Amino acid sequence: MNTAKSQQLFGKAKELIPGGVNSPVRAFGAVGGQPFFVERAQGPWIIDVDGNRYIDYVCSWGPGILGHAHPRVIEAVKKVCEKGLTFGAPTAGEVELAELICTCVPHIETVRLVSSGTEAVMSAVRVARGYTGRDKIIKFEGNYHGHSDGLLVKAGSGLMTQSVPDSAGVPAGYAASTLTAVYNDEESVRRLMEENRGQVAAIVVEPVAANMGVVPPKKGFLEFLRQITEENGTLLIFDEVITGFRLALGGAAEYTGVHADLHTFGKIVGGGMPLAAYGGRRDIMSCVAPLGGVYQAGTLSGNPVAVTAGITTLKILMEDTGIYERIDRRATKLEAAFKEKGLIVNRAGSLLSAFFMSAGRCVANYEDACRCDRGAFADYFNRMLERGIYVAPSQFEAMFVSDAHSDELIDRTCRAIKESVE
Numbered sequence: 001m002n003t004a005k006s007q008q009l010f011g012k013a014k015e016l017i018p019g020g021v022n023s024p025v026r027a028f029g030a031v032g033g034q035p036f037f038v039e040r041a042q043g044p045w046i047i048d049v050d051g052n053r054y055i056d057y058v059c060s061w062g063p064g065i066l067g068h069a070h071p072r073v074i075e076a077v078k079k080v081c082e083k084g085l086t087f088g089a090p091t092a093g094e095v096e097l098a099e100l101i102c103t104c105v106p107h108i109e110t111v112r113l114v115s116s117g118t119e120a121v122m123s124a125v126r127v128a129r130g131y132t133g134r135d136k137i138i139k140f141e142g143n144y145h146g147h148s149d150g151l152l153v154k155a156g157s158g159l160m161t162q163s164v165p166d167s168a169g170v171p172a173g174y175a176a177s178t179l180t181a182v183y184n185d186e187e188s189v190r191r192l193m194e195e196n197r198g199q200v201a202a203i204v205v206e207p208v209a210a211n212m213g214v215v216p217p218k219k220g221f222l223e224f225l226r227q228i229t230e231e232n233g234t235l236l237i238f239d240e241v242i243t244g245f246r247l248a249l250g251g252a253a254e255y256t257g258v259h260a261d262l263h264t265f266g267k268i269v270g271g272g273m274p275l276a277a278y279g280g281r282r283d284i285m286s287c288v289a290p291l292g293g294v295y296q297a298g299t300l301s302g303n304p305v306a307v308t309a310g311i312t313t314l315k316i317l318m319e320d321t322g323i324y325e326r327i328d329r330r331a332t333k334l335e336a337a338f339k340e341k342g343l344i345v346n347r348a349g350s351l352l353s354a355f356f357m358s359a360g361r362c363v364a365n366y367e368d369a370c371r372c373d374r375g376a377f378a379d380y381f382n383r384m385l386e387r388g389i390y391v392a393p394s395q396f397e398a399m400f401v402s403d404a405h406s407d408e409l410i411d412r413t414c415r416a417i418k419e420s421v422e
């Protein structure tokens with residue numbers, strides 16, 4: 001495989017951009033080797049600057065549920081661009097997208113548009129604090145909620161130890177109000193709630209975790225979170241930046257039957273453009289300025305081009321009622337191929353992860369996920385890439401199946417899995 005142009009670009013990028021990339025995981029640090037630079041992408045394919053073609057299961061880390069460059073989305077975006085790129089004033093599109101989100105997702109009454117998932121979760125947490133008048137929040141080890149200061153935290157060793165930030169540059173004070181529990185472990189949540197009675201503004205959770213590999217909630221876990229938050233006057237925030245419009249039109253709320261007080265969206269809702277959202281109960285969302293005292297704003301919030309990509313994507317998902325059944329079924333085929341090779345597979349709908357660890361174990365939380373063999377994963381990743389298949393360059397990312405992954409390409413991928421997993 002010729003990668004001369006990518007190599008040259010990466011060399012230059014490293015001189016101009018920290019690590020040569022604008023988001024760390026793109027650097028291929030966990031799998032060795034160097035990233036390819038993308039020329040273009042179409043449907044299931046991503047094509048690099050050297051002309052190599054890969055079947056893409058990263059899908060821009062989640063947005064690409066329709067595959068790349070869906071003709072309807074591209075057409076709509078081209079058309080709206082001609083009217084101007086940004087106005088900083090309201091447009092009809094924002095109302096339409098808000099209506100679509102409220103229609104698709106049960107229990108969302110009002111919604112605010114922002115530009116990234118990070119912003120959406122950061123803002124939802126601020127609203128929860130403003131609404132409850134409390135400072136502390138509970139998050140789960142291995143759940144990712146973007147890179148805002150207060151959310152880049154996991155417990156040092158076990159949940160009873162003092163919370164420490166995961167990143168340099170995060171003041172210890174911020175981390176102190178972020179308590180960390182163990183995913184799928186009710187007792188860890190109950191203990192934190194008891195020790196901090198009357199002080200917890202929100203529990204924020206990925207309803208189906210997908211940033212430590214895919215880790216679905218155990219039966220009853222979300223129901224438990226729903227109940228304990230209600231009993232304590234704490235808000236429940238579902239971070240649906242990945243699961244929203246992915247597991248079902250109504251996201252995890254529809255998929256699991258449990259809904260939160262606030263939900264955050266990103267990735268798919270922007271249809272490939274920088275757009276995200278947070279919303280929920282009207283009385284809670286009424287805390288947001290200009291109605292209430294919780295300030296949150298954005299120069300490019302509700303950007304007309306991004307909004308158009310989002311609207312068009314959601315409309316396609318609404319009109320094509322077979323789409324979720326198709327992508328789920330294709331993900332099931334991949335699941336079977338990994339299982340045949342003895343891997344532990346977690347799957348929720350079209351999201352799946354194969355964990356490289358000895359058979360018989362299951363992955364229910366971050367500690368479990370950390371036990372897997374990252375070296376074996378790196379070998380598999382590179383063998384897949386050689387066979388023209390691009391999976392995320394990290395054990396802890398999901399594999400995303402899109403509607404552009406035809407049965408034929410899925411079968412081809414299954415064969416590659418058989419050859420690539422030792």
Ligand SMILES: *Cc1c(COP(=O)(O)O)cnc(C)c1O
Nearest residue numbers: 116117118144145146241242266
């Ligand atoms: C990707 C992600 C975010 C952050 O979204 P960005 O748009 O990258 O800022 C937040 N929460 C979850 C669950 C995510 O997967």
